[in-house]
Amino acid sequence: MKHATIAVICLLGTTLATGQDDMAKAGKASEAYRAHRELITKPSFGLAKVEALIKKYKLRDKEEGPLPAAEYKKLSSKEKFSYHMIYGEVSSQNCDAMPTFVDEEKHIYAYPPGAFQDERGWSDAQMAEIKRNRNAFLPLLQQTILKGKIGCNLKQAILELEAFELIPTMCEVYKRKRYDHDILSVMMILMKEGKFKPFLESASYKKLYADEESSYQSFLVANKENQDLIMSRATAFYASKRK
């Protein structure tokens, strides 16, 4: 009996150790994915100049604050784009920061992270400026995206601009690695905001956005079927908007 008990304890110990290893491994993959989700993409247009201005006025050392108006006015359209994409002028709300989940990399969440992960966000003036410059900023967004990564700042810019025009580009970038599932989330939000009927009638829409229990933490499993279905629907949405 004594031996049997020891054997059971040993087996339990092995199981527990294996479980912890699996958890640690899963944790690392999820942490790496979360880190990837929270990266911003820095546009290349006048980047050094814009960063130097932000540094000169010590904007990041302050809780909030815009570039002096006179300096902003002197920037070219491309430099203004870079300024907005790398710097949020105000502090953002705390509950915007979602916790990191185990298996996060296997999920397509209802919403991507906010534009910046340094507890900052775009000011009202920045939002207005981004929208006012839609025509000028769209090609700059596209050029930046095509370099291979759509950071959380660019994703939020796409949403602010309701930039359905970028759906083909987003599909192209996503298909390269099929890793950044937030790209799919952006396409779904565009369909939602665009009231695209085939999406509004789908089970995905119900689960992520319309169900009694759906929340900012709701997700779909990131299997190939779901990935392809979202891209297919988004492509149809794009086509409907181009008519």
Added chain:
Amino acid sequence: MISWVTVPAGSYQVGATELIDNPRRNVAVRAFEISKYEVTNQQFYAFVQATGYVTDAEHSRNGRVFEPGLKEFRWISDKTANWHFPNGHSRGGIQGKMNHPVTRISFRDAEAFCRWAGVRLPTLDEWEVAARGGTDGRYFCDPSELRQYANIWGGRDHLKPDKSDPFLTTAPVGTFRPNPIGLYDMYGNVFEFCSGRLRSDTRDTQRHSRGGSWWCSKNSCCFFNSVDVGTVNIHASFSNQGFRVARDIKKPAE
């Protein structure tokens, strides 16, 4: 005058299996006392009267405020917002609301209050042990009964006022039912600052708060639970951000 609830020393279960920054584990906690209620406008007023303290929001005049009609997670600028007028002058002040939790104060402001009052903020672990009140899991109550325990947002979104309870924003502390150890508003009303860091923290300016707030609905920011941890800039202040305090229990002289 602060009312206290004692939490005995012990090993407590905290965290959740799905959360990397707050994994399920046991933590050893020394005995401590935690305030029964969130710190009120009245208590903060006494601190300001005694010290002449000026809050971060009063210095920086860069408030982001709430009003119904805004999209999810959207706040608008209002330079007049401070702890006297948490959502700006035009949306009313704290007159007649001295028993509501103080808001529009930053982590730095909360620490200043604590220094003056001879208390401290609860640690992240202490807050969770107190919130759980001896229960296990995400909630200390049946989730279907949350509205009895927590001042939270009842609407699907924030495009129109939530009329499912009488409180558009904060409620007087202690209005809702207490948790199993007699602590009020552990969920909802205001996010509560905690001391301590998460392992994913990368910046010195990051601080944390817990418990969700009047703004939180089950469809947006469902942080009104025992396990989620929010992040905020050390100087940032919001009309849904407040705190409660804790203190060590002095050992009796031998």
